[in-house]
Amino acid sequence: MNEKIVAALDLGSSTTKFLIAEISDGEPLIIGVGEAHSKGINKGIIVDLDKATGSIMEAKQQAENMSGKKVSSVAVTVSGTHIHSVNNKGTVIISREGREITSDDVRRAEESAKVIMLQPNQEIIHVLPRQFIIDGQGGIRNAVGMSGIKLEEEVHIVTGSATVLQNIRKCVRNAELSVDKFVLQSVASSFSALKEEEKELGVTLIDIGGGTADIIAFSEGNISFTEVFPMAGEYLTKDLASILRISIVEAERVKKQYGYVGMDSEEEDSGGEISLAGLGGSRNVKVSKDQIAAIIQDRVDEIFENIRFELTKLGYWSNMSAGVVLTGGTANLKGIDKRASEILEVPVRVGYPGDDGGTVDMLKSPEYSAVTGLVKYMATLNSSRRGAGVNLKWFSWLKDILG
Ligand SMILES: Nc1ncnc2c1ncn2[C@@H]1O[C@H](COP(=O)(O)OP(=O)(O)O)[C@@H](O)[C@H]1O
Ligand SMILES: [Mg+2]
Structure with missing residues (x-):
């Protein structure tokens, strides 16, 4: 059995929520829950480093005490009007004869899709695959192994202010953690509430x-x-x-x-x-x-x-x-x-988290959609990285280009 511990931090404007989960064969089991009143955080932006660090520390310690585990890195939700998103498309030519598409072709399509004009001081948070189009035929989730002449990939790109993200990293570091991954808050919520x-x-x-x-x-x-x-x-x-x-x-x-x-x-x-x-x-x-x-x-x-x-x-x-x-x-x-x-x-x-029955009772309220969804996101990412056969449907969707 593969076991791994993941931690999720939802930096809400009202409440800072922290979960620790054990991922066993791709399925998350929540073992630690922590929650603190959000201080120094306003609409996704850190307005006071020390206060925000304090809220993260408090939530983290509760979750660690409950789980009996120490964590060193954490996935963090991001939100706020500094975030921009855009749909883009990348195109590559496979060959004239239409040979089989390889993972290398997909990588090239992804590289081409992620070329966007970044607004000043913006950093890419996600490049989420939407669909592949082979010779004009859309709706394809996994292109590898198919034959074609032209491969296109549509992606949804999310960017955020580099300064805002840097300040979040700083608070997380001050709370003796490192940022595993930034995940858009709505993306996290979609994993548990939809x-x-x-x-x-x-x-x-x-x-x-x-x-x-x-x-x-x-x-x-x-x-x-x-x-x-x-x-x-x-x-x-x-x-x-x-x-x-x-x-x-x-x-x-x-x-x-x-x-x-x-x-x-x-x-x-x-x-x-x-x-x-x-x-x-x-x-x-x-x-x-x-x-x-x-x-x-x-x-x-x-x-x-x-x-x-x-x-x-x-x-x-x-x-x-x-x-x-x-x-x-x-x-x-x-x-x-x-x-x-x-x-x-x-x-x-x-929408409630745990509609699928997988979440502990105390978290079955709408305010926990983002943090529980973030745990599911990390579990999915984890199992797809390892190639386990869990949640295959999300595999290509989640394979963020920037990791
Ligand atoms: N029963 C309720 N009726 C109305 N508003 C509520 C209720 N319970 C919580 N809220 C509101 O939900 C917000 C907190 O939700 P939450 O999703 O935790 O926010 P955030 O992620 O921004 O911290 C607060 O504004 C709070 O007043
Ligand atoms: Mg929230």
Whole structure:
């Protein structure tokens, strides 16, 4: 039996999550879980090296204590508006007669596909294969062994600010770890919150956390685009705080405890007044739950209207037979799926990690999609590197050119 330990770090704007997993014959078993309030990290960017290092250390130590294992390297999620992505295509000529395509030809196609004009100070994070096209025939996942004259490879390239990535590396190093690999947060989430069938049919995943909404769309099993929107749960909290004149901490509590969207007051959860702690020890504030819901709904609507507008403008809002899957902590908000469906005009479901039964119970909540997905990503990468026959479908997909 092949056994290996992997560690995954999700640098969320709200929570820093750390998992340690044992990969046994390509299947991950989570043995350590750690979590810390994110400090010094804002919308995917390190704003305070020491504080961010502290959060990583805290989460890491919890996971190490639980698992009884020490880890020296970790895969890390990345997010933020410094990230750009583009689809590109590489072309190579095999031969006039159309001989068999070798792995060397595929490598040449990949080399050609990854030639893009990088924006200043951008670093490549992923070159994810989308499909091969042989003599104009598309939809091919693995080209090796097939015959053809012209081989094309379509890829999805993700880049991020070299400075932002360098600062993350620094914090991770200060926490006595090295970065195994950077993985786009939405790519990580897609590994745990989406089903294969949905990716084939066409689906958009929106991981809506604290600071960012991380979006990834698949059609015919291939990634069609990725996007990061800088608006998510914190936006709801801040608005509640400023309108109700309460602290951020109180607003966060109220949002989680009483927040809902789109339900009418007949529902048992709504209606009634609650008393909130006023700012700086001032008198308590009395508000109705409906009032809280109305504030939250305005912001939720704004977020989804923005997402819809942007994606329509980019020409991506089509080809989604399986609709939208919402995940991330804000997907816990009552009624958000129904409201998102009304605005986006597609079916919406909430995506949980471990829908396939593989995840420990305490992680079966939408905010853990990214970190558990990251563990699955690493397990898949690991088994495909070793050539084990697990998750073969993802093999070519995952074989990132830059490793
Ligand atoms: N029950 C809930 N209702 C509304 N929002 C929630 C609920 N549970 C968590 N959240 C929100 O989810 C966000 C955290 O989600 P998470 O995916 O962990 O974010 P991040 O990855 O950015 O750290 C916070 O903004 C939090 O307020
Ligand atoms: Mg997140």
